[in-house]
Amino acid sequence: xxxxxxxxxxxxxxxxxxxxxxxxxxxxxxxxxxxxxxxxxxxxxxxxxxxxxxxxxxxxxxxxxxxxxxxxxxxxx
Numbered sequence: 001x002x003x004x005x006x007x008x009x010x011x012x013x014x015x016x017x018x019x020x021x022x023x024x025x026x027x028x029x030x031x032x033x034x035x036x037x038x039x040x041x042x043x044x045x046x047x048x049x050x051x052x053x054x055x056x057x058x059x060x061x062x063x064x065x066x067x068x069x070x071x072x073x074x075x076x077x
Contacts, residue, residue, distance in 0.1 A: 010016035018031055031060060
């Protein structure tokens with residue numbers, strides 16, 4: 001009887017996929033090599049492309065600092 005190939009080999013062949021939901025977030029990010037889960041990145045990209053983003057990303061703190069950040073980000077764009 002043959003033994004089962006290691007999980008890494010199965011992932012390379014596309015047979016075994018990395019779990020996204022129901023697993024430890026730190027472990028998932030470590031295994032995937034990403035800083036942000038792909039599902040979160042896809043959702044943010046969709047919202048920015050198709051939705052109204054004003055007010056979704058909030059900055060808290062002193063209003064003068066917020067105004068500086070807004071001015072800086074508008075110059076960068």
